Amino acid sequence: MDEAKMILYAQNGDLDAFNRLVLAYQDVAYNVAYRMMGDPAASQDVTQEAFISAYSKLHTFRGGSFKAWLLRIVTNASYDELRRLKRRPSTPLEPVGRDDEEFASPVWLTDPAESPEEAASRAELSRAIQRCLDRLEVDFRVVVVLVDIQGMDYAEAAESVKSPLGTVKSRLARARVKMQECLRGFEELLPARFRYEGERIA
Amino acid sequence: MMADRISPKDFELLSAYLDGQVSAGERQRLDSRLAREADLRRALAQLRQTRELLRTAPHLQRPRSFALTPEMVKSRARLIRAFSAVRMVSIVAGILFAFLFAGDLFFNSFRVGNIAFAPQAGEMAAEADMAEESIPAGDDQELDLEMQGDETPEVGGDEDTAAGAAEAGEAGDAVEDAAQPPTGGAESEMTPTGMFLLVPEPTSLATASPALTPTPLVQAYKLTDTGTASTRAQATGTQPSPPPQPYLDNDDKGLVESGAGAERESGLAVLLLKIAEIALAFVAVAGGLAAWLMRRGSR
Numbered sequence: 001m002d003e004a005k006m007i008l009y010a011q012n013g014d015l016d017a018f019n020r021l022v023l024a025y026q027d028v029a030y031n032v033a034y035r036m037m038g039d040p041a042a043s044q045d046v047t048q049e050a051f052i053s054a055y056s057k058l059h060t061f062r063g064g065s066f067k068a069w070l071l072r073i074v075t076n077a078s079y080d081e082l083r084r085l086k087r088r089p090s091t092p093l094e095p096v097g098r099d100d101e102e103f104a105s106p107v108w109l110t111d112p113a114e115s116p117e118e119a120a121s122r123a124e125l126s127r128a129i130q131r132c133l134d135r136l137e138v139d140f141r142v143v144v145v146l147v148d149i150q151g152m153d154y155a156e157a158a159e160s161v162k163s164p165l166g167t168v169k170s171r172l173a174r175a176r177v178k179m180q181e182c183l184r185g186f187e188e189l190l191p192a193r194f195r196y197e198g199e200r201i202a
Numbered sequence: 203m204m205a206d207r208i209s210p211k212d213f214e215l216l217s218a219y220l221d222g223q224v225s226a227g228e229r230q231r232l233d234s235r236l237a238r239e240a241d242l243r244r245a246l247a248q249l250r251q252t253r254e255l256l257r258t259a260p261h262l263q264r265p266r267s268f269a270l271t272p273e274m275v276k277s278r279a280r281l282i283r284a285f286s287a288v289r290m291v292s293i294v295a296g297i298l299f300a301f302l303f304a305g306d307l308f309f310n311s312f313r314v315g316n317i318a319f320a321p322q323a324g325e326m327a328a329e330a331d332m333a334e335e336s337i338p339a340g341d342d343q344e345l346d347l348e349m350q351g352d353e354t355p356e357v358g359g360d361e362d363t364a365a366g367a368a369e370a371g372e373a374g375d376a377v378e379d380a381a382q383p384p385t386g387g388a389e390s391e392m393t394p395t396g397m398f399l400l401v402p403e404p405t406s407l408a409t410a411s412p413a414l415t416p417t418p419l420v421q422a423y424k425l426t427d428t429g430t431a432s433t434r435a436q437a438t439g440t441q442p443s444p445p446p447q448p449y450l451d452n453d454d455k456g457l458v459e460s461g462a463g464a465e466r467e468s469g470l471a472v473l474l475l476k477i478a479e480i481a482l483a484f485v486a487v488a489g490g491l492a493a494w495l496m497r498r499g500s501r
Contacts, residue, residue, distance in 0.1 A: 015272060018270065022267075022269050022270065040265065052278050149259050153221075169214060170214050173216070173218070174210070174213070180249070180251075190255065
């Protein structure tokens with residue numbers, strides 16, 4: 001797919017061209033939204049809203065990384081939704097068990113070669129990471145999600161969160177230290193190679 | 203604790219070092235420190251472990267496609283158009299209101315300025331003196347309003363001139379009376395309105411000449427009458443006689459009526475202006491509120 005051409009067509013109102021861009025980026029957009037929101041239903045709403053918003057704002061795209069531009073819309077939509085939820089907290093629709101564990105859980109992308117035990121272990125690890133992310137302040141959370149989970153470089157992340165590179169750098173460092181502290185609490189869930197040894201550093 | 207020994211600045215440097223986001227000089231300095239400091243090495247190892255752990259976080263499978271349908275786009279476009287229109291109306295109304303309000307304030311201050319400068323006793327007295335000097339003194343006669351009509355007195359002329367001078371003198375007295383500061387009692391009750399109304403009088407008298415048009419003289423009568431009658435009544439302690447009805451011919455009546463009409467029109471214009479101001483302010487605020495609600499609702 002020639003991305004630049006698709007963007008140009010979409011800017012001229014070609015919805016099919018825009019939908020080809022949606023197909024290319026919907027996984028990353030949904031994953032960022034999920035890591036920001038921590039809730040599958042809210043993440044779907046945020047992702048859909050972000051794509052609608054991206055289509056109506058496409059004329060403002062002036063080149064550069066389309067992924068960074070799109071993820072900025074996704075993160076902004078996540079911020080808005082988090083603010084809205086903070087103002088009007090709602091109870092999840094999923095049934096909740098005795099120990100407050102939700103029965104419904106997100107579906108992870110699995111490796112076909114993975115055993116059921118390994119798949120379960122990965123799902124546990126993902127939940128542990130999500131809990132620690134949820135405890136981070138939103139500004140720190142977004143840089144960890146973009147750089148460490150989505151693998152963006154600092155410049156792209158800075159473009160996505162519309163902050164200077166230095167800000168991204170310092171927020172990421174602090175977020176990593178906080179995540180490390182938090183993940184120590186889930187050490188039994190971590191694979192052996194990720195278990196922290198020795199003295200705490202923070 | 204190691205945290206006490208490693209500063210946040212060092213953590214930031216280590217984090218950027220891991221991602222290759224340090225300059226060559228910083229890298230060199232950090233490498234030499236890492237070779238010397240075991241705590242720094244351990245901190246770097248643990249940060250690297252955390253980063254690797256986060257990178258292994260599994261990706262979620264999206265539950266559905268997020269491709270847009272024409273309906274989604276249309277409804278959003280409608281909403282955006284409505285939002286833009288409401289916001290534009292609100293902005294335009296706000297700007298118009300600001301202009302009207304500023305203009306209103308400006309003209310009000312101009313009017314207040316005129317009123318404040320009008321009752322200058324010294325100036326009025328001086329102007330009245332000038333009026334007396336410029337017109338020959340005549341016998342003390344009753345105020346002959348007819349003289350102030352369309353029959354303009356000729357300077358140095360017949361008895362009309364004398365009557366006009368007398369009237370001018372009387373008017374000048376009235377001006378002087380009005381110009382004197384209130385000394386208490388009945389005299390001090392003279393209303394400021396009377397003083398204000400007297401303002402144009404000396405000028406019109408001072409410039410009384412054959413070329414004078416009837417309009418200022420009619421105004422002069424109107425302006426001096428209240429003050430003169432009330433002042434005279436206060437001075438003599440008698441009941442003021444009913445104000446003499448101006449003997450005006452049809453042209454003068456027309457002028458007076460047109461003056462009153464202009465006043466009415468001016469009052470109406472001010473009223474309309476106020477209504478417009480209120481309406482614009484309401485539209486600006488309501489439009490802004492509606493746009494804000496639409497924006498919130500669209501999220």
